[in-house]
Amino acid sequence: MIQLNYKSGVPICDQIVNGFIRMKALRLVESGEQLPSVRQLAMELGVNPNTIQKAYQILESSGIIYTVKGKGSFFSDDEAADTAVIMSAKKDFRAAVKTATELGLRENELIEIVTEICKKGESDK
Amino acid sequence: MIQLNYKSGVPICDQIVNGFIRMKALRLVESGEQLPSVRQLAMELGVNPNTIQKAYQILESSGIIYTVKGKGSFFSDDEAADTAVIMSAKKDFRAAVKTATELGLRENELIEIVTEICKKGESDK
């Protein structure tokens, strides 16, 4: 489900959080669907359970998932939360584009980088 | 010259590095121009000289400035410096694209944002 990249420099916890956000945004999961348990996912990914725990807490406080004590964690159907995440990502990306253009990168160079990375992401699947 | 933002979470050293890259990219400095001395800039910005030192060494290893022991640091004048600035900007932008895709933004959405902002930049001129 989630591919960790240890060499990317991105904290593992963030990668897990982003992974679930992406699955939801791309409709790879349905609202109400249950997430793996903290312990199970920790084993699958070979990661400390504390790291998964932290990721779930971040997801819950963002409204992306909700947790029922004793039952598990589930993707929420809170569209507002999903939208907020996407809007935030877009805002960050807009800022990055603005910075890049200010530093002298041109439209075609930016688009080239976008397609290059998106193609690469495709082939990784 | 350089404005530090302590609340941003961006390391001071990185802010200084980015500040000089920006100055170079925007042609606010001339090639060969001397940078403030490590100690002087440290005093001006109210940070430890070691932090400035580290920033200058990063800039030097990127080829954006060069240092003469006992004399000071200077903005590079060869084409390599411009290339270094562009490479740095591209690297940052690649990271931004990766983050955006991780959060579920699709290629066409990213390209849309790029063209939107670039067009706007055009019409501002």
Place this chain on the structure above:
Amino acid sequence: MIQLNYKSGVPICDQIVNGFIRMKALRLVESGEQLPSVRQLAMELGVNPNTIQKAYQILESSGIIYTVKGKGSFFSDDEAADTAVIMSAKKDFRAAVKTATELGLRENELIEIVTEICKKGESDK
């Protein structure tokens, strides 16, 4: 693992960097193998952790190792790492050639020395 020479005049940090590059080049370490932690190596070598930290960051920016926050540093396994080692060696050798020519050694003298030593290395095998 790494022998420091305080009298050589070579900065400690550089000696550490070169030591790991050497270990990688000589295949004394496996790809993916973990390096000692910053603190541990600092204790072993009797130097300040900051010095080790700097060395590790130089190695990382060269692509020879990669670092996972909270986990540790590891030797890179992709081809990029080997390339980085070669590049580093070439850079050092270029500097040596420059110094030699500055001191009046001529091209044919340098080549003679190169072949002499390489032949000797061959016959040692």
Place this chain on the structure above:
Amino acid sequence: MIQLNYKSGVPICDQIVNGFIRMKALRLVESGEQLPSVRQLAMELGVNPNTIQKAYQILESSGIIYTVKGKGSFFSDDEAADTAVIMSAKKDFRAAVKTATELGLRENELIEIVTEICKKGESDK
């Protein structure tokens, strides 16, 4: 006579010392020939007189030049000194070749680098 390269990272004083050694080794100057005065060379090179002074002292203590108070500095006809410098340069270069081969560089790569840098030095004249 002497070309300074501020970007090379080599201390100016060393570059001057090496420059005179090279001139002598390549027979561009004769034994007994007078060197420019400290003040004159300082002006020509746009360098602090203290730096020239230091370079001359190093050259004198190596036996490459000798100084007559009130008259000036002259290239000595001490062949032993010249030889010693060359031998030292060769020894350093041998060590560099050995290190390079140990790090995985092959004979043809080393020769390529030697010719590349020597050709470049030629065209700089």
Place this chain on the structure above:
DNA sequence: GTGGTCTAGACCACA
């Protein structure tokens, strides 16, 4: 536990 950043301050080489 791991690495990352920063301050404070000493001491060195170089110009």
Place this chain on the structure above:
DNA sequence: GTGGTCTAGACCACA
């Protein structure tokens, strides 16, 4: 004066 290296030690984020 300039930059370069290093120690000592605090404090942070991450696993």
